[in-house]
Amino acid sequence: MYSESCAIDIKNVSKAFPVYERPHHRLVQMLARRNKRRWYNEFVALRDVSFSVPHGETLGIVGRNGSGKSTLLQIICGTQTPTAGEVNVNGRVAALLELGSGFNPEFTGRENVYLNGIVLGLERKEIDDRFDLIASFAEIGDFMERPVRTYSSGMYVRLAFAVAINVSPDILIVDEALSVGDEAFQRKCFARINKIRESGATILFVSHSASTVVELCDRAILLDAGELLAIDTPKYVVSRYQKLLYSPADKVASIRDAIRNESNSNSAPTDAAITNLSDSEQDGQAGSVSRDVNESGERAYFEEGLVPKSTFRYEAAGASIQDPHIETLSGKRVNVLEAGVEYEYVYTTSFERAATNVRYGMLIKTITGLELAGSVTSWSGEGVPYVEAGTLVEVRFRFPCMFASGTYFLNAGVQGCIGEEEIYLDRWLDVAMFKVIHEPGKLGTTIIDLNIVPEISVHHTSMAHT
Numbered sequence: 001m002y003s004e005s006c007a008i009d010i011k012n013v014s015k016a017f018p019v020y021e022r023p024h025h026r027l028v029q030m031l032a033r034r035n036k037r038r039w040y041n042e043f044v045a046l047r048d049v050s051f052s053v054p055h056g057e058t059l060g061i062v063g064r065n066g067s068g069k070s071t072l073l074q075i076i077c078g079t080q081t082p083t084a085g086e087v088n089v090n091g092r093v094a095a096l097l098e099l100g101s102g103f104n105p106e107f108t109g110r111e112n113v114y115l116n117g118i119v120l121g122l123e124r125k126e127i128d129d130r131f132d133l134i135a136s137f138a139e140i141g142d143f144m145e146r147p148v149r150t151y152s153s154g155m156y157v158r159l160a161f162a163v164a165i166n167v168s169p170d171i172l173i174v175d176e177a178l179s180v181g182d183e184a185f186q187r188k189c190f191a192r193i194n195k196i197r198e199s200g201a202t203i204l205f206v207s208h209s210a211s212t213v214v215e216l217c218d219r220a221i222l223l224d225a226g227e228l229l230a231i232d233t234p235k236y237v238v239s240r241y242q243k244l245l246y247s248p249a250d251k252v253a254s255i256r257d258a259i260r261n262e263s264n265s266n267s268a269p270t271d272a273a274i275t276n277l278s279d280s281e282q283d284g285q286a287g288s289v290s291r292d293v294n295e296s297g298e299r300a301y302f303e304e305g306l307v308p309k310s311t312f313r314y315e316a317a318g319a320s321i322q323d324p325h326i327e328t329l330s331g332k333r334v335n336v337l338e339a340g341v342e343y344e345y346v347y348t349t350s351f352e353r354a355a356t357n358v359r360y361g362m363l364i365k366t367i368t369g370l371e372l373a374g375s376v377t378s379w380s381g382e383g384v385p386y387v388e389a390g391t392l393v394e395v396r397f398r399f400p401c402m403f404a405s406g407t408y409f410l411n412a413g414v415q416g417c418i419g420e421e422e423i424y425l426d427r428w429l430d431v432a433m434f435k436v437i438h439e440p441g442k443l444g445t446t447i448i449d450l451n452i453v454p455e456i457s458v459h460h461t462s463m464a465h466t
């Protein structure tokens, strides 16, 4: 029985595609409809898939290429029909599927926004009200008035994303689309996805990035060759996915069986049958140990266009933060950093009103919004006792760049008392961003690189001598 308490309910869904050996067989098949002979073979893209997604859950979908992820999403969106099984979707679905689907290439961006909005169940007036928001989110300028076929893939994704996340979906489906586009835009999208999530929407998220699935999702499913092999916590599912992904071809079948049996046994996840890969295997890294870091950060530099697009300022109350940036210890302004080197995150606060018990804070986040590290200048109640109106105060946070190569975002905030109550005098999210340069010899994996020193020693056991 379909339950309204679920956003999505999939029961025994299968999908088979006809595959014709020769192009003209398609025509022969059409003409010979009543004939018993079949001019095609069936390719089964999904076989007997069942699962349900409660309202408000963020479900990750992982699987190797061709495992059926896109087909499943298209069935949920209604752009493909299942060959067998039942699909129930409860709520307004906004989907970001593969490039090429969703928009009519001959229509302009504006026309497509209206078309999509109407398909998603919005009234024309509602689309009118949201149009400026969508246009400013998409950042495609005059291209809004040009046919979508003239767009670059980046522009296409920007517009598709802008529509999908500005129509207040109950269910948001994102198929890997975020990997197109620059990091600043990706951050902006993740910030918006988090807001949609917080508002109680259900999210289906297909990604090849293990860390993103673990970070964003409440649960995940693993598809392989059209079969749902596992549904469990993101960490559990991702470890099985990686095991499949990196196994030699002759081991795949036995690993599939082990994952299936393990899932079916309904026991608590155990790593006895499936051992997690080491991080270096996951990232395909091997390489030699290298500890050569340039302590001065000489290779760090400043890149002009590295400006966040997701900056958000809370209403200021008596102070304003200015010029947040990063410097090397010798005072060079940089935003592309060398790993393993110390830098300073600097900003100035201008006080329009006098404040007491003043404290400054900072935070470093990933593209997806994971809060990695932060600091404050003092504990609550122990801030600078009094700052006069008209004062400019510079604050410097020295930090070691212990991050893996990638892009990161910075917050800044000043707290203090005006009167009795402690409040944020000024607070900015994603006020600056920086990149960390890839260091080929570095062995650290994931996000934080603690410069862990590995050591291997070989011990001969008694068995080795027999």
Ligand SMILES: Nc1ncnc2c1ncn2[C@@H]1O[C@H](COP(=O)(O)OP(=O)(O)OP(=O)(O)O)[C@@H](O)[C@H]1O
Pocket (backbone or CB within 6 Å): 017, 018, 019, 043, 044, 045, 063, 064, 065, 066, 067, 068, 069, 070, 071, 072
């Ligand atoms: N219209 C079609 N006709 C025939 N086969 C198809 C069709 N659409 C998809 N398939 C096949 O179904 C299988 C599943 O495809 P699908 O695109 O759903 O996989 P996926 O997991 O999304 O892959 P990827 O990660 O590469 O995008 C693939 O082998 C694909 O070739």
